[in-house]
Amino acid sequence: MRTITIIPAYNEEKTIEEVVKRAKKYTDVLVVDDGSTDETSSLAKNVGAEIMNHQQNLGKGAAMKTGLKYAIEEDYDLMVFLDGDGQHDPHCIPLLLEGLYDTDMIIGSRFLKANPQNIPLHRKLSNEITTRLIRYVTGYHITDSQCGFRAISKKAAGIFVTIPYNDYVYESEVLCKASQKSLTLDEKPIKCIYGNEKSYVRFRHVIHFIMFTLRLLLRKFLRRIPT
Template identity: 75%
Template sequence: MDGVDLLIGSRFLNMTPQNMPLQRRLSNGITTWLIRFMTGYHITDSQCGFRVISKKAAPFFTGISYNDYVYESEVLCKASENDLVVGERPIQCIYGNEKSYVRARHVLHYLMFTLRLLVRKLLRRI
């Protein structure tokens, strides 16, 4: 893990994923920008599910109740709140004809999550 507490894969580090749908690319870009702003981590792919977690960092993530794509964002927020070191490594991802299962309710759920993050960040500054 080269001295990091949380290692995440990146589909965008040093490459562009083959055939990634525009909708996914846009939503990932917006989400990654938000997570960068919230955490201060300079990452390229906040939604990649490929994660390696150190033994030291694991206890910080056991209480996360999300079981959907919000989990990836919450892990990064918890890492930031606990001053964990986060690194990225490139991974290859080739998209085929898969259909996205993200619906309007998922977007609303993520927006509510993001608002809670903003409130948490503001309260920590007070």
């Protein structure tokens, strides 16, 4: 089966080479450069990644959809998403892919067996709140709804390219869409390393996510009203 790792990246020149080299031990690699102003693309290309470039920064969700469209067009069977900042350990790629033999989607979980070291408190709390909400809306018994380390089958890929969100909300909506389409989902424990990585989450992203969660709750409420 043909497999590919899709890495959405924005200004990741400090880490992208090592991430690509480690991921290429297991799969083909595509880096979707989301409008970087540094050397992300050239460094990734130099170590063997295929490159797709956005002319401007469109958002992580947009980069993920660009990667999915490429994988579908190139007829890949299994697809892995991996962040380019070095937090995720590419050596976990085989574990996620192995899980796809009997399910449609695998989420890497930072919390399934133990809490990751040095995770910022605000990120832990926000993830816990969001994960509880996603569990309530989707019915999936997951522990880490916000992890960007994921694997999906070709069957699921076509469903996710039509999601309208382009920012970080996209990853949450993927789980909601999967539930609506009755896709099967499982989690695998992964390692995650936190250091001095930068965050591109801005105030507008927070507002957008709050609006998204309110729509989720409204969607759930309306489904419970008999027609």
